[in-house]
Amino acid sequence: MSNFSIQVYKNLNSNKPPEISLPPHLPQSDLTNPTLINIAKDLFTENGVLLIQNLFSQDLITQLNQSFFEQYNSYFEDQDHTDALEVGVKRKMVTVKFQTPFNHPDLYGNPLLIHLIEGLLGKDFVLGSFGAVIALPGAEEQHIHQDHPALFEDEALNIQLPSFAITVVVPLIDLTPATGSTQVWKGSHRLSSTAELENKNLSVPFVSTGSCYLMDYQLWHGGTPNISHQVRPILYIVYYRSWFQETVNYEQQLRVSITQNEYQKIPENYQFLFARTQDLLKFSHFLSLQENSQLPANTSDDQLTASAQVDKLSKLAKLALSEYGMEHAGLELISHGENTVFAVDVAKGLIEQENSRYSSSRFIFRIHRPNYLPISAITSELSWLKYLSQEANLPVPEPIPTLEGRLCTWGKFQGLPEPRVCSLTRWLNGDSILSEETTQESQLLQIQSVGRLLGQLHDHAEHWPIPEKFTRPRWDWNGLFGDMAGYSNDGLRVWELTPQPYRNLFARVSRQFQEMVVLLKEDSSQFGVIHGDFWAGNILINQDQIGIIDFADCGFGYWVYDLARFLNDYISEPDFLLYLDQLLNGYSQIRPLPEASLAQIIGFITAQYAAYGLWQVNRAQDHPSFRATLEVELEETAAGIEQLMSFI
Incomplete structure (x- = not known):
């Protein structure tokens, strides 16, 4: 350690959050001192919040301030923006592009922060999101909230969990009683949802530029009013544990906006932070839409x-x-x-x-x-x-x-x-059966009719003399996960474009599906020409007659594939077994059930979820609407797969 003095305020008997005050111009080597890191780690773990004074140079903050006010002044008007999330009255959350001066290792890779976050989140943590919250003049007090809901229903387990995400708040102007700041309840990251927040733990950190504060993603907090005439922008950098997947906050914008060119500027020893982002950079044309x-x-x-x-x-x-x-x-x-x-x-x-x-x-x-x-x-x-x-x-x-x-x-x-x-x-x-208002009794009768129609389709497929030049995809393992993965002609490329951890999850499903179907026969009792997309949205009802549209995915597959495709929209319903019974009841009125493969129906539904995820990745390459929803779709698909795999 040098002769510089680092002051630590634990504030054990105060409502104030703990604070580490660094002297200006502290040598970088002192920022990685193990004793300092351990002190900071213990203080944050106990309180869920930590102030660090004078962490960033004033030169850096000045550059960030000037650039932000030049580039993002369009958000300084009190109006709606399609790429900004309203997080309160006159308060917006926007994604900030990783480009000069924001693409600077002194900001996202400050040595003290990196070593502290590693100690709190593990060695393979990543930079999960980067942006700013803008409180306009007149912004009212924000609602008290946590940045992410609890991960488990068991509150006792949630209270004991270590941090899974940490927000670093970097003010671009001085935070004063006039401009406002963030009110925080220290220790509240360890409270149950029914516990009351106590004023004795409430404080509002007012810090000068160059300082920052860290908050656990489960800490209760809320922005305070901005009664000044200044716009109050604060940068946020959120670091995730490697396994954590955000389920809220980014309905309208990207978590991280970085181009391949900017990624190349990141020093090699910091590129691990952008592991998820680098996967997304592989998507064709994605970046050009963000950059221009x-x-x-x-x-x-x-x-x-x-x-x-x-x-x-x-x-x-x-x-x-x-x-x-x-x-x-x-x-x-x-x-x-x-x-x-x-x-x-x-x-x-x-x-x-x-x-x-x-x-x-x-x-x-x-x-x-x-x-x-x-x-x-x-x-x-x-x-x-x-x-x-x-x-x-x-x-x-x-x-x-x-x-x-x-x-x-x-x-x-x-x-x-x-x-x-x-x-x-x-x-x-006809009208979609999804738009029909039905009683449970009439819905069950509809599903039975759906089963009869599917039985008729399969029965005609079995007995239809297939023309000599008839060619359609095969929805076997190769069609879903091999050469045609993602409903493409280059399955390997689709797999390469699929970001982690989704790629590993889909690969697990692929292996299980391969092991499952190797036991099934491709004879007329199990296999033939199927619809391929037999879900409720493609089923019409016209004067009590059930019809089916959209044969774009028809091909060769297991009969149970169509049964599973219809049922995968009902898998979470409490009456799922009743729906299954009615579907099979109607089907068996026309033709024998594919008994050997019926036992694997959950496995087929799980395979369809993973195939759907790969399809989303593939379509994101040339379709802007798929690009815009890709991350949300992948998260929801992964959640569905995890739930289904617990049934297998």
């Missing part, structure tokens, strides 16, 4: 916003509809997801044959996703639909051929880099 407020004129299609993509595709649709003699038809977007789907409206009476099963004036026009299934596979899907609608007489979409008799066609538009496969089907009348 305007896209260049020659932006490729997968960099466009969703609305810009739809605009181009609607123009392609109008041109392609001339192949069906419908060039003057009206178009209405239904969805822009896996495929881009439009409702096509023509004058009533244009189609001679009318059938109450189908609309006489409305059709479905699909522009199929590029670089996935070849036109031969899409033609095969439509051949299967033609058989089911015309010969089997089942309530499914009926394909409409082009004027030249083809089941699908190529659509071209100058603004798109490649032609797209297009197809047209009749509009199947």
Whole structure:
């Protein structure tokens, strides 16, 4: 240690949080002194809050202040922002981009902080989020809260848990009684949810720039009013344990915003902090959308916003509809997801044959996703639909051929880099069963009818003479987790793009699924042409008749795969076993149940969850809507898998 004096205020008999006061210009080597680190660790563990005075240089804070007020002044107006979270009256939380001067190891990698956080969260901790909370002049007192709900229902266990996330608050202006600060209840990170907060533990730390305070993610706290005329921005850096996954706070913005170029500037010995972020950096085009407020004129299609993509595709649709003699038809977007789907409206009476099963004036026009299934596979899907609608007489979409008799066609538009496969089907009348208000009795009858329809589909599939050139995906292990993982043609790339810890979790599911299906036979008692996406959202009811739409994922698979796909939306319902019984009751009225594979139904549902997660990763590469929701979808998918695996 040098001759500098470090003062420690434990404040054991005071409402004030513990404080470590560092002298200005303290040598960096003194910041890693084991005695200092251990003292800081013990104080934080006991109190859940710790002030550290003079940790950052004034030169650094001045740069951060100037840059923040220049770059983020658009948030200084009291109005809504799509990329900011309202955390109180005149109080916003925004993500700050990791770029000069914020991309500075003296800020996120201060030696004292790094050694202290490692002692509290473990060696493999990560930087989980980075941003700012802006309290505008007139900001009112914030509600008292914890930054994250308890991890377990057992309160006794939660109270004993060590810290799983820690927030470091770095003020960019002096925090005074006028500008406000944060009121904290020291020790409250160890209170049960029913315990009352006591004023004897309440204090408000007013600190000058260059100082900071640390708060446990379970500490009760709340921002105080800003009665000054100044904007009060405070930076926050949140460090996570390696296993911790945030479930709140980031509904509208990124946790960390960093480009590959900025990541390269991070010293190698600090790159471990950005382990999760580095996984996200692999997503194609993700960063360019964060880095540029305007896209260049020659932006490729997968960099466009969703609305810009739809605009181009609607123009392609109008041109392609001339192949069906419908060039003057009206178009209405239904969805822009896996495929881009439009409702096509023509004058009533244009189609001679009318059938109450189908609309006489409305059709479905699909522009199929590029670089996935070849036109031969899409033609095969439509051949299967033609058989089911015309010969089997089942309530499914009926394909409409082009004027030249083809089941699908190529659509071209100058603004798109490649032609797209297009197809047209009749509009199947009916309402989604999800929108039906039903009693439990009528719902059970519906599910039984759903089971009968699925039994009919499988029965016709078993006896249909499959055409020689029929080609569709196989929803076996290779289709879900191998070469076609993520519903792609490059499963290995999808796995590489999947960030940790989701990749490890999905790999566990993959191994279990592989071990499970190796015991099942691929004969007609277990395996055949399935719908592939047989969930409630694709099921319609029309005058008590159940119909099914969206055969885009039809292919070869186990019969139980379709049963599992329907049931995975009910797996958490208290009446799940009752729904299962009714579904199987209806199915068995048509054909024998696939007994050998039924015992593995939870395993199939779990596999579908993981396959869905990989699909989200894949689609995030070229679809802005999937990019925007990817992190939330992965978190929810992982939570579902963990719950399901506890049943296996």
